[in-house]
Amino acid sequence: MIEQGLLAGRGKPLAGSSGSEELHREQGFIYRIVREEHAGAINRLLGASLFHEPMGQAIGLTEKDWYDFSAFFMPECTTNGLSVIAVPEGSPDELAGVFINRDFKASPPPGFPEALTRFALLVDALVSIDTEYESRCPGLQPGQAMDLWMVGVTPGGRYARKGIASTLFRVSVEHARQRGFQRCVVECTGHFSQRGAIKSGFQERARVIYKDYRFEGRPVFASIPEPHVKFALYERVFSQP
Numbered sequence: 316m317i318e319q320g321l322l323a324g325r326g327k328p329l330a331g332s333s334g335s336e337e338l339h340r341e342q343g344f345i346y347r348i349v350r351e352e353h354a355g356a357i358n359r360l361l362g363a364s365l366f367h368e369p370m371g372q373a374i375g376l377t378e379k380d381w382y383d384f385s386a387f388f389m390p391e392c393t394t395n396g397l398s399v400i401a402v403p404e405g406s407p408d409e410l411a412g413v414f415i416n417r418d419f420k421a422s423p424p425p426g427f428p429e430a431l432t433r434f435a436l437l438v439d440a441l442v443s444i445d446t447e448y449e450s451r452c453p454g455l456q457p458g459q460a461m462d463l464w465m466v467g468v469t470p471g472g473r474y475a476r477k478g479i480a481s482t483l484f485r486v487s488v489e490h491a492r493q494r495g496f497q498r499c500v501v502e503c504t505g506h507f508s509q510r511g512a513i514k515s516g517f518q519e520r521a522r523v524i525y526k527d528y529r530f531e532g533r534p535v536f537a538s539i540p541e542p543h544v545k546f547a548l549y550e551r552v553f554s555q556p
Contacts, residue, residue, distance in 0.1 A: 338399065339486045342477055344411055346486045349398035354389040356410045357400070357467075361385040364467030369543040370437050370504050373525075373536050380433050385415075385465060387424040387431070392417055397461060397494065399487050401468075401479050412468035414483040416491070419460035419500055436530045440523050444502060444548045447521035452550075460550075461491035463501040466508075484515060488551065498552045506542035509549070517549035 336348040349357065362382025365371065371381065392398045392415035401412040428438040449455060468479045491499050501517065503509045513519075522545045525536040536546075 338490060339482070340404070341482055343404050344401045344477065344479060344482070345404055345407065346399055346401050346482065348396055348490075349393050349400050349413065349415065351393045353400060353410070353413075354393045357393070357413050357415065358382060358386050358389050360410055360413060360467045360469060361415070361465055365465065368504050369539045370440070370536060370546065373539045374433075374436050376433060376437075380431075384431055384434060387427045388415060388417065388464065391421065391424060392464065395421075397487075397490065399483055399490060401483055403473070410469060411474050411477075412466070412479040412483055414466045414487045415464050416487055417462050417464050418457055419462040420455060420457040436535050439530055440528060440536070440546050441502060443523055444521040444546060448500065448548045448550070451520060459496060460498045460500055461487075461494070461496045463487055463499060481511060481515075484511065488515065492553050497554050498550055500548055500550050502546070502548045504543070504546050506544070509545075509547055512549040515551070517551045519547050520550045522547040 337345055338348065339346040359382070362378055362385055365381035365385065366376070366378040395417060397416040397418070399414050399416070400410060403409055403411055428434055431438075452460075463484065466480055466483060468474060468483075488499050499517070500520075501508075501512055503512055509519075524545050525539045525543065526534065528534065528536050528546075
């Protein structure tokens with residue numbers, strides 16, 4: 316979902332990582348299924364990471380706002396068996412990156428989004444592209460589409476330019492296929508994640524243009540600088556329903 320989640324965060328101890336189900340190893344990192352005990356470290360990383368994404372920057376969201384936002388999804392995304400973490404082979408209790416994923420048709424967490432009034436503008440845009448997508452994909456049922464929801468990678472010399480974000484993306488997509496989903500979707504807020512989705516075989520299905528978007532008559536995202544010009548949903552289909 317979030318663009319600049321690829322770029323920022325803070326390394327924190329990761330409880331219980333050695334017992335997680337391993338999916339993949341690449342360039343010194345192990346990619347594993349998220350477990351419930353990872354929630355604290357993941358939420359800290361995502362809260363710091365998402366602060367840098369373009370829509371939140373445009374409307375003044377803080378790191379604490381994003382921490383509160385991601386916290387709503389921790390109970391679901393740390394127990395649904397769909398989310399993926401990256402840990403260094405030599406330091407398996409350290410969180411290098413995460414992609415939390417959910418069923419596209421899963422119900423919103425209790426209290427979401429009503430309790431997050433500062434996110435009303437962003438949620439409105441999200442509902443807009445999700446609704447447009449579903450109008451083009453009628454009859455979509457739970458278990459058919461996995462939503463690549465939020466991504467974050469811890470910064471620093473050990474993790475920079477290691478391809479962790481793109482590998483998390485690729486491993487998550489393959490995991491969705493292995494779990495029997497027919498397709499993946501991802502809502503991308505910025506140019507670089509959109510380019511990565513296209514490179515990974517995704518196609519754009521819905522969008523809002525930042526300079527044209529209005530919330531209660533106001534151009535709330537018009538200040539977002541290029542190259543970020545749209546909020547778009549991308550889809551990759553594995554097999555036809």
